[in-house]
Amino acid sequence: MFLFLAGVRLMEDRVVAVKVVNFTKRFGNFTAVNGLNLEIYDREIFGFLGPNGSGKTTTLLTIATVYKPTSGDIFVYGHSVTREDYEVRKLVGLAFQDPKALWVDKVQELLEWHARVVGFSRGEAKKVVREVLETLDLWEHRNKYFYQLSGGTRKKLELAKVLIQRPRLAILDEPTAQVDVPTKHKLWNIIKELRDQGSTVIIATNDMFEAEKVCERVGIIYKGRLVAVDTVSGLKDRIPKGDVIEIVIEGDGRKDKAIESLMDLGRVEYQGNTLRIYVEKGEEKALLAADILRSAGIKVKSIMVKEPTLDDVFMYFTGARLVEES
Numbered sequence: 062m063f064l065f066l067a068g069v070r071l072m073e074d075r076v077v078a079v080k081v082v083n084f085t086k087r088f089g090n091f092t093a094v095n096g097l098n099l100e101i102y103d104r105e106i107f108g109f110l111g112p113n114g115s116g117k118t119t120t121l122l123t124i125a126t127v128y129k130p131t132s133g134d135i136f137v138y139g140h141s142v143t144r145e146d147y148e149v150r151k152l153v154g155l156a157f158q159d160p161k162a163l164w165v166d167k168v169q170e171l172l173e174w175h176a177r178v179v180g181f182s183r184g185e186a187k188k189v190v191r192e193v194l195e196t197l198d199l200w201e202h203r204n205k206y207f208y209q210l211s212g213g214t215r216k217k218l219e220l221a222k223v224l225i226q227r228p229r230l231a232i233l234d235e236p237t238a239q240v241d242v243p244t245k246h247k248l249w250n251i252i253k254e255l256r257d258q259g260s261t262v263i264i265a266t267n268d269m270f271e272a273e274k275v276c277e278r279v280g281i282i283y284k285g286r287l288v289a290v291d292t293v294s295g296l297k298d299r300i301p302k303g304d305v306i307e308i309v310i311e312g313d314g315r316k317d318k319a320i321e322s323l324m325d326l327g328r329v330e331y332q333g334n335t336l337r338i339y340v341e342k343g344e345e346k347a348l349l350a351a352d353i354l355r356s357a358g359i360k361v362k363s364i365m366v367k368e369p370t371l372d373d374v375f376m377y378f379t380g381a382r383l384v385e386e387s
């Protein structure tokens with residue numbers, strides 16, 4: 062009970078890093094983001110997840126003061142992006158979706174210049190740039206011109222800027238797009254370390270796997286609207302009958318009786334010695350299912366909870382929206 066109350070209290074006490082209030086952004090007649098309301102907490106990794114054109118970049122760029130809201134406002138640690146953009150810029154570091162630099166820019170020089178801009182002395186700048194280049198396996202590319210870099214390396218260079226800055230609020234727009242799979246895993250760990258060392262992190266992604274790997278909470282954004290905000294596991298649990306418990310039993314002597322009892326948990330299907338139960342919160346119900354079978358004298362060979370696929374989650378939320386709209 063105490064722990065439960067302490068947990069609630071912690072939730073209430075969480076410092077709000079970003080408060081989005083009725084944020085709408087139009088480009089001409091086109092509404093890119095429509096009436097967004099959301100709170101992102103201090104030192105969490107929050108992900109905006111959505112398909113192409115859903116409004117992720119528009120939202121991130123507005124939080125970073127590159128765009129101004131058409132209506133509504135966004136507060137970064139209490140500072141309004143519309144009225145105190147100068148204050149907000151001191152708190153924010155941004156890695157763009159499409160990194161850009163001049164063709165004459167070389168990796169190390171570019172980052173040292175960036176380090177000086179964010180406040181390092183000349184000596185410190187050299188040191189921090191070397192550290193970050195080594196962390197990201199970019200040291201060997203340090204003397205290359207920007208135009209000579211591969212797409213994935215450009216993305217790492219963009220992330221390097223934020224790692225040098227270590228801002229209070231790090232905004233990373235599709236940080237691992239174009240990056241190979243082993244490097245993605247490495248970058249996810251680096252992003253977690255960035256948070257562990259004190260930054261709040263917001264990322265945009267259209268990769269559910271990435272969202273699950275790094276984000277504590279995810280906002281699904283679709284056609285400019287926020288359709289759901291939760292942890293990835295919370296989102297999965299919101300799919301009705303989202304999990305499948307798959308049980309292989311030994312023999313099938315008293316199977317019928319057991320199936321009857323299992324039907325209290327959810328829809329049961331069986332094929333030979335394999336039972337499948339369609340439920341919500343599969344992990345909890347798997348234990349119940351095992352108990353039910355044991356008391357019916359049926360031996361369980363194996364039991365496995367399968368989650369809905371990440372695509373199922375996305376389809377559920379965005380697909381449901383499409384049906385509603387039509």
Ligand SMILES: Nc1ncnc2c1ncn2[C@@H]1O[C@H](COP(=O)(O)OP(=O)(O)OP(=O)(O)O)[C@@H](O)[C@H]1O
Binds near residue numbers: 091120
């Ligand atoms: N400067 C602009 N002028 C006009 N329309 C824009 C502008 N920027 C974005 N849009 C439109 O707003 C919508 C949202 O774009 P946004 O870049 O925010 O999407 P996104 O979710 O980041 O997509 P992606 O996954 O492709 O990066 C798109 O339809 C886009 O064409």
Ligand SMILES: [Mg+2]
Binds near residue numbers: 118234
């Ligand atoms: Mg984008």
